[in-house]
Amino acid sequence: MATxxxxxxxxxxxxxxIIEMRDIEKHFGNVIALSGVSFDVRPGECHCLLGDNxxxxxxxxxTMSGVFKPTRGSITFDGKPxxxxxxxxxxxxxxxxxxxxxxxxxLMSVARNFFMGREPTKGxxxxxxxxxxxxxxxxxxxMKKMGINLRGPDQAVGTLSGGERQTVAxxxxxxxxxxxxxxxxxxxxxxxxxxxxxxxxxxxVRAQGVGVVFISHNVRHAMAVGDRFTVLNRGKxxxxxxxxxxxxxxxxxxxxxxQELAQLESTLGGTV
Amino acid sequence: xxxxxxxxxxxxxxxxxxxxxxxxxxxxxxxxxxGLVLVTAFFLITANPAMFTLxxxxxxxxxxxxxxxxxxxxxxxxxxxxFDLSIGSMVAFAGMIFGxxxxxxxxxxxxxxxxxxxxxxxxxxxxxIIVLRTGLPSFIVTLAGLFILRGLSLVGLKWLTDGSTQLxxxxxxxxxxxxxxxxxxxxxxxxxxxxxxxGWIETFDNGTAKVPGVPVEILWFLGLAALATWVLLRxxxxxxxxxxxxxxxxxxxxxxxxxNVKIAxxxxxxxxxxxxxxxxxxxxxxxxxxxxxxxxxEAIIAAVIGGCLLTGGYGSAIGAFFGSIIFxxxxxxLTYTGFDQDxxxxxxxxxxxxxxxxxxxxxxxxxxxx
Numbered sequence: 001m002a003t004x005x006x007x008x009x010x011x012x013x014x015x016x017x018i019i020e021m022r023d024i025e026k027h028f029g030n031v032i033a034l035s036g037v038s039f040d041v042r043p044g045e046c047h048c049l050l051g052d053n054x055x056x057x058x059x060x061x062x063t064m065s066g067v068f069k070p071t072r073g074s075i076t077f078d079g080k081p082x083x084x085x086x087x088x089x090x091x092x093x094x095x096x097x098x099x100x101x102x103x104x105x106x107l108m109s110v111a112r113n114f115f116m117g118r119e120p121t122k123g124x125x126x127x128x129x130x131x132x133x134x135x136x137x138x139x140x141x142x143m144k145k146m147g148i149n150l151r152g153p154d155q156a157v158g159t160l161s162g163g164e165r166q167t168v169a170x171x172x173x174x175x176x177x178x179x180x181x182x183x184x185x186x187x188x189x190x191x192x193x194x195x196x197x198x199x200x201x202x203x204x205v206r207a208q209g210v211g212v213v214f215i216s217h218n219v220r221h222a223m224a225v226g227d228r229f230t231v232l233n234r235g236k237x238x239x240x241x242x243x244x245x246x247x248x249x250x251x252x253x254x255x256x257x258x259q260e261l262a263q264l265e266s267t268l269g270g271t272v
Numbered sequence: 273x274x275x276x277x278x279x280x281x282x283x284x285x286x287x288x289x290x291x292x293x294x295x296x297x298x299x300x301x302x303x304x305x306x307g308l309v310l311v312t313a314f315f316l317i318t319a320n321p322a323m324f325t326l327x328x329x330x331x332x333x334x335x336x337x338x339x340x341x342x343x344x345x346x347x348x349x350x351x352x353x354x355f356d357l358s359i360g361s362m363v364a365f366a367g368m369i370f371g372x373x374x375x376x377x378x379x380x381x382x383x384x385x386x387x388x389x390x391x392x393x394x395x396x397x398x399x400x401i402i403v404l405r406t407g408l409p410s411f412i413v414t415l416a417g418l419f420i421l422r423g424l425s426l427v428g429l430k431w432l433t434d435g436s437t438q439l440x441x442x443x444x445x446x447x448x449x450x451x452x453x454x455x456x457x458x459x460x461x462x463x464x465x466x467x468x469x470x471g472w473i474e475t476f477d478n479g480t481a482k483v484p485g486v487p488v489e490i491l492w493f494l495g496l497a498a499l500a501t502w503v504l505l506r507x508x509x510x511x512x513x514x515x516x517x518x519x520x521x522x523x524x525x526x527x528x529x530x531x532n533v534k535i536a537x538x539x540x541x542x543x544x545x546x547x548x549x550x551x552x553x554x555x556x557x558x559x560x561x562x563x564x565x566x567x568x569x570e571a572i573i574a575a576v577i578g579g580c581l582l583t584g585g586y587g588s589a590i591g592a593f594f595g596s597i598i599f600x601x602x603x604x605x606l607t608y609t610g611f612d613q614d615x616x617x618x619x620x621x622x623x624x625x626x627x628x629x630x631x632x633x634x635x636x637x638x639x640x641x642x
Contacts, residue, residue: 088527103525105518107585107635108511116515117527119508129506 024073033059041211048222051232066090094179106158111139163194300579301591319608336600337493343574345544347592353517353584354410358417363564364425366546371439371559381451396542400535443557456554458485500589518585
């Protein structure tokens with residue numbers, strides 16, 4: 001992908017992490033879903049969390065976004081120890097998660113989706129009403145910033161492509177003050193062009209100083225945009241690598257637990 | 273406000289200017305308006321011209337309004353993603369409660385009306401809570417309500433009247449109550465009398481107006497349609513209704529209080545049924561266990577003709593308004609023609625089928641499905 005160099009920029013190694021998770025464990029009864037995960041996100045970086053299916057990515061996202069409480073381990077947010085009581089707490093602190101279903105309603109307009117649950121109002125008492133003009137204007141300008149020209153704010157989300165929908169969801173999270181943006185497999189269902197649009201969006205968001213957590217099992221997409229890479233395998237993180245110090249083959253091997261994939265790769269002629 | 277931003281963002285070389293027709297096609301109420309034009313044309317050709325005089329129009333608007341009060345509430349509930357099949361039976365049940373309050377307990381309307389509305393709303397809330405707790409389709413839960421409330425109305429009325437399914441004496445009991453004109457009779461009688469005296473509207477030979485006034489239910493109908501439209505399109509609650517019906521999980525994940533929205537909508541439809549019951553009972557002077565029979569289906573049909581999708585998340589209150597007028601026109605209009613009145617059901621079924629096919633096509637257009 002030619003985008004490889006375009007999307008990478010700057011050096012963020014010096015900034016203090018917004019959120020830092022250390023040795024997180026999460027047990028469900030006798031199932032150990034996470035057994036020692038360390039992960040941090042700095043402002044203005046894209047930190048990729050790579051893992052195969054069943055590695056514990058969903059459990060990790062839910063722990064970070066306040067749905068689950070870790071069984072063991074510490075979470076530090078803006079330098080202070082912290083435990084979220086609910087996903088709402090995490091959202092208010094500035095941790096926004098864009099799940100794969102995107103929380104978008106196809107039949108509703110982009111503007112109505114954008115402000116769903118957080119409608120701007122004007123007037124008071126019985127005349128308090130949805131400020132449609134403001135919602136429309138903000139939606140149009142926010143989408144334009146993300147490089148999407150809408151036909152109009154009343155265009156239904158159902159008419160947007162998968163990549164555009166993803167971008168609307170990201171723009172919404174950023175507009176509502178996300179400091180950390182967790183993207184759950186944002187490119188997994190997209191075509192090549194759509195994927196590069198979403199990666200461009202991630203780059204824009206990163207440039208605004210938001211810390212992006214990009215969760216994926218696609219090493220190529222991660223390499224295209226990531227600043228740092230952490231691999232999750234069998235509920236454990238295997239350390240974090242900085243861009244340039246690791247190749248996609250190495251990441252691929254780490255994700256699959258090394259051995260098996262190396263063998264598979266040789267039989268497939270190195271195309272995995 | 274960022275008018276410059278919004279203006280320049282709209283320019284994209286890949287997009288053709290959207291023709292007016294295409295924009296109209298996206299309005300959920302378009303089907304109902306087209307239907308209304310068709311039905312009006314049909315009756316202009318076939319019916320006695322008396323149908324479109326002032327008295328003729330009020331003649332079909334009165335039943336349209338009565339159905340419309342139910343249909344507008346049912347439309348909001350459908351947009352919110354749920355059904356209520358018990359509203360027809362609720363008309364009978366609330367009528368019984370109201371009758372008992374006025375006749376047996378001798379309450380004034382200022383107490384009897386709120387008691388009836390609140391009790392109905394509570395039953396609506398129970399419907400909603402059962403639907404949300406069990407996760408069962410509201411279709412089934414309220415189908416049970418349809419039978420339970422109808423049965424309770426029969427049993428209750430027999431108990432109240434020692435064996436009759438009718439409770440009489442409401443008119444006498446409510447006679448002279450200052451609130452009665454809000455719920456029954458005609459409004460603007462003075463105005464109509466004055467217009468008649470000027471000879472601007474039709475009069476009988478003795479000089480009194482042929483139309484004494486506007487039946488109050490028509491005013492309620494207009495008022496509710498306007499209010500429901502405003503809430504849907506111009507308040508956060510309206511956005512929540514669309515969102516709750518469009519995708520429950522997505523709405524909840526975005527912070528929409530889906531449970532409260534749905535329960536409030538169930539309460540609203542039940543209260544609308546109770547309001548209709550109060551009006552019908554005051555107008556008739558008695559309550560009957562058969563009141564509101566099959567009104568739940570007629571209300572849903574009117575809402576669907578008005579552009580509501582059966583799957584929720586899409587529709588309009590204005591559409592239900594026009595759907596109800598179509599309904600009233602067909603029911604009453606056939607008496608002005610030479611056709612057998614029982615064609616009404618055929619007509620209605622045909623309209624419903626057309627509306628559903630039309631709405632389905634519209635939805636695909638809106639969501640860009642191909």
